[in-house]
Amino acid sequence: xxxxxxxxxxxxxxxxxxxxxxxxxxxxxxxxxxxxxxxxxxxxxxxxxxxxxxxxxxxxxxxxxxxxxxxxxxxxxxxxxxxxxxxxxxxxxxxxxxxxxxxxxxxxxxxxxxxxxxxxxxxxxxxxxxxxxxxxxxxxxxxxxxxxxxxxxxxxxxxxxxxxxxxxxxxxxxxxxxxxxxxxxxxxxxxxxxxxxxxxxxxxxxxxxxxxxxxxxxxxxxxxxxxxxxxxxxxxxxxxxxxxxxxxxxxxxxxxxxxxxxxxxxxxxxxxxxxxxxxxxxxxxxxxxxxxxxxxxxxxxxxxxxxxxxxxxxxxxxxxxxxxxxxxxxxxxxxxxxxxxxxxxxxxxxxxxxxxxxxxxxxxxxxxxxxxxxxxxxxxxxxxxxxxxxxxxxxxxxxxxxxxxxxxxxxxxxxxxxxxxxxxxxxxxxxxxxxxxxxxxxxxxxxxxxxxxxxxxxxxxxxxxxxxxxxxxxxxxxxxxxxxxxxxxxxxxxx
Numbered sequence: 001x002x003x004x005x006x007x008x009x010x011x012x013x014x015x016x017x018x019x020x021x022x023x024x025x026x027x028x029x030x031x032x033x034x035x036x037x038x039x040x041x042x043x044x045x046x047x048x049x050x051x052x053x054x055x056x057x058x059x060x061x062x063x064x065x066x067x068x069x070x071x072x073x074x075x076x077x078x079x080x081x082x083x084x085x086x087x088x089x090x091x092x093x094x095x096x097x098x099x100x101x102x103x104x105x106x107x108x109x110x111x112x113x114x115x116x117x118x119x120x121x122x123x124x125x126x127x128x129x130x131x132x133x134x135x136x137x138x139x140x141x142x143x144x145x146x147x148x149x150x151x152x153x154x155x156x157x158x159x160x161x162x163x164x165x166x167x168x169x170x171x172x173x174x175x176x177x178x179x180x181x182x183x184x185x186x187x188x189x190x191x192x193x194x195x196x197x198x199x200x201x202x203x204x205x206x207x208x209x210x211x212x213x214x215x216x217x218x219x220x221x222x223x224x225x226x227x228x229x230x231x232x233x234x235x236x237x238x239x240x241x242x243x244x245x246x247x248x249x250x251x252x253x254x255x256x257x258x259x260x261x262x263x264x265x266x267x268x269x270x271x272x273x274x275x276x277x278x279x280x281x282x283x284x285x286x287x288x289x290x291x292x293x294x295x296x297x298x299x300x301x302x303x304x305x306x307x308x309x310x311x312x313x314x315x316x317x318x319x320x321x322x323x324x325x326x327x328x329x330x331x332x333x334x335x336x337x338x339x340x341x342x343x344x345x346x347x348x349x350x351x352x353x354x355x356x357x358x359x360x361x362x363x364x365x366x367x368x369x370x371x372x373x374x375x376x377x378x379x380x381x382x383x384x385x386x387x388x389x390x391x392x393x394x395x396x397x398x399x400x401x402x403x404x405x406x407x408x409x410x411x412x413x414x415x416x417x418x419x420x421x422x423x424x425x426x427x428x429x430x431x432x433x434x435x436x437x438x439x440x441x442x443x444x445x446x447x448x449x450x451x452x453x454x455x456x457x458x459x460x461x462x463x464x465x466x467x468x469x470x471x472x473x474x475x476x477x478x479x480x481x482x483x484x485x486x487x488x489x490x491x492x493x494x495x
Contacts, residue, residue: 046093122306346457
């Protein structure tokens with residue numbers, strides 16, 4: 001793909017340009033000097049850990065012909081400017097990146113209906129359900145989520161919940177070429193705060209819920225909430241819609257003074273889209289949506305909210321109620337989200353991504369409601385290293401008070417001592433009768449121990465990692481898939 005520099009810089013607030021050559025061709029954009037190739041733009045971004053301005057010379061040596069950088073970082077620019085290199089100075093590189101990415105990839109969000117889903121929990125589920133639902137209704141679409149990018153049936157891996165803006169525009173452009181008319185995208189608080197969605201035009205936004213999470217990054221719940229609110233305030237126009245969970249106590253704060261037309265969905269409160277629960281058990285839920293009975297294999301109250309949000313979004317995008325209801329009952333459980341199976345000896349295994357207090361509480365409350373009195377609940381849980389320490393005792397307490405047996409183990413310890421994480425998780429005042437907490441540094445040993453303890457009909461919840469296929473330890477990623485490892489251990493210990 002080639003574009004003239006003058007076309008790529010349209011609507012960018014440029015402070016100064018050194019080495020003007022508006023008719024030079026640009027063949028790509030990068031924020032990583034390691035992957036820069038000939039005739040690319042290198043955009044220097046100041047991050048929390050590293051500053052892209054330090055890699056300008058590396059990018060030039062790799063073939064970059066244009067550098068976009070911020071006015072305050074002249075010290076990183078070579079004293080003798082490289083010939084034939086164009087330096088574009090801007091006040092905010094990240095905001096400029098959003099505009100130039102959109103320009104380079106032919107403004108894809110002007111040609112596709114982009115829906116952003118944000119919230120603490122439920123983002124992946126709602127985005128994935130919508131992708132599945134619209135595919136079943138014959139609508140070509142793209143999914144951008146934690147689990148990767150999916151265009152039609154082709155998957156592309158991603159690292160972040162919200163990929164960088166270059167990737168977003170690139171894959172949206174590819175999806176349009178393949179005939180896609182809809183895009184469903186998770187929008188994380190990190191992505192909003194770091195302006196990784198700058199330049200995108202959203203047709204709608206969905207708010208699932210907001211609870212304690214990512215406070216290692218945001219420092220306070222108020223900052224976390226206000227960051228989420230920026231999505232609805234800054235990225236949704238008068239022509240867009242905002243769909244909000246009416247049952248979340250912060251829902252009205254989220255949509256205060258926004259331009260988009262607002263709609264509500266919920267179970268408890270009166271709302272534009274309401275759902276009734278007729279029956280809940282381990283096999284699924286029987287529901288009543290606008291007078292129509294449906295059965296879904298999705299389990300849990302949280303999944304009922306996700307299903308309703310998906311139904312309401314479909315209606316707001318112009319789909320007919322009857323068509324949606326015919327297809328929505330076929331939605332399957334999402335990988336790593338209340339993914340369950342039965343062992344040969346009758347032990348019930350549940351794998352779930354719950355990695356924050358509200359997520360863990362929701363999944364355990366769901367199990368508690370639908371499990372029988374003679375079924376013991378065993379929970380395997382860990383907390384990530386180098387992340388929010390305040391949520392650790394909350395999660396430890398929730399597991400301890402709700403489960404018959406709590407097993408604390410490693411999640412992604414990263415660079416932190418696992419025993420310090422265990423101590424944080426145990427740092428709560430117990431309210432129930434004294435019972436021990438088992439700890440295993442190795443996650444595989446924790447799963448093995450749970451299998452050996454469990455008896456027929458008992459439930460083992462393995463929480464925290466869900467769909468993830470690795471553990472991050474000391475800067476390296478080691479293969480670890482809860483589902484595969486559990487099934488392998490069951491072959492040995494399940495009798």
